[in-house]
Amino acid sequence: MSKPEASTPRERYRAQVREEIKEHAWEQIATAGASALSLNAIAKRMGMSGPALYRYFAGRDELITALIRDAxxxxxxxxxxxxxxxxxxxxxxxxxxxxxxxxxxxxxxxxxxxxxxxxxxxxxxxxxxxxxxxxxxxxxxxxxxxxxxxxxxxxxxxxxxxxxxxxxxxxxxxxxxxxxxxxxxxxxxxxxxxxxxxxxxxxxxxxxxxxxxxxx
The missing domain is CATH 1.10.357.10 (Tetracycline Repressor, domain 2)
Known part of the structure; x- marks a missing residue:
């Protein structure tokens, strides 16, 4: 199922960053399991601050929910x-x-x-x-x-x-x-x-x- 296209440059950028965060989350899950998922670790991998990443996902559970929905x-x-x-x-x-x-x-x-x-x-x-x-x-x-x-x-x-x-x-x-x-x-x-x-x-x-x- 194709994802709806974002209508503005800002929305497209936000969608792109969220997808990148999810990709790093899957890598982390493959290495340490979902229970060890860490937004701060993902932020570090992406060269972002923790607070900056939390603008895209409010917390671990919201990120896990996004992954489960996708699956x-x-x-x-x-x-x-x-x-x-x-x-x-x-x-x-x-x-x-x-x-x-x-x-x-x-x-x-x-x-x-x-x-x-x-x-x-x-x-x-x-x-x-x-x-x-x-x-x-x-x-x-x-x-x-x-x-x-x-x-x-x-x-x-x-x-x-x-x-x-x-x-x-x-x-x-x-x-x-x-x-x-x-x-x-x-x-x-x-x-x-x-x-x-x-x-x-x-x-x-x-x-x-x-x-x-x-x-x-």
Whole structure:
């Protein structure tokens, strides 16, 4: 998704500096993790004073929020583009893996361990819900509305806030949640290097999980 163009030289300069700050933030996260993010350290790298940098981001949490918004927006746009091209659940699974492997730090910022003391604002949750909506669409495609057939489906049918206003039937809710948890489980272990000493290619495990979920 392209960023809106700033309309004045000052606005363009401000947008450019904010993007540079975010680039340095990603570098810092890759080195020391999001919990160690320091605006003063970024300011020093950029040859700015701390107070000058705070004119662009009011604090650490505002900067983290900007990074999280960018990450969720990137994945939401990736999923939407694939869906518009006719992607099914298998295609979305592989799109998720490609997106995660392209930038593991971005993946871990939104799907890894929460940053201590940070709470994301509601608008980031709304962007994340766009991602789930595409998955629910794929899980619902071709399905006839059904009634809960298991204790889990009954529970999900009664506790479906995570699905937003999507009209997915209980079986599709279960399928979407299974897709999300099983594939993120494999991805998280792979990106953390937990399969390294096991001497197998995790793409085969991921593909098998994706096929299993896609078959329902």
């Amino acid at each position: 969720y927006r990137s994945l939401a746009d990736t999923f939407r583009a694939r869906a518009e091209a006719g992607a099914d659940l298998r295609d979305l699974a592989h799109a998720l893996r490609e997106w995660a492997l392209a930038d593991p730090q971005r993946y871990f910022l939104v799907y890894g361990t929460p940053v201590p003391g940070y709470r994301a604002p509601d608008d980031t949750t709304r962007i994340a819900s766009e991602i789930m909506a595409v998955i629910l669409d794929a899980c619902t495609a071709g399905q006839v509305p059904d009634d809960p057939a298991s204790p889990l489906e009954e529970h999900l049918h009664a506790h479906r806030d995570w699905a937003g206003q999507h009209p997915a039937p209980p079986s599709a809710l279960r399928r979407a949640l299974t897709f999300w948890t099983r594939l993120h489980g494999v991805l998280s272990l792979e990106l953390a290097g937990q399969f390294t000493g096991m001497r197998f290619d995790p793409v085969h495990l991921y593909t098998a999980e994706a096929e299993s979920v896609a078959r329902g």
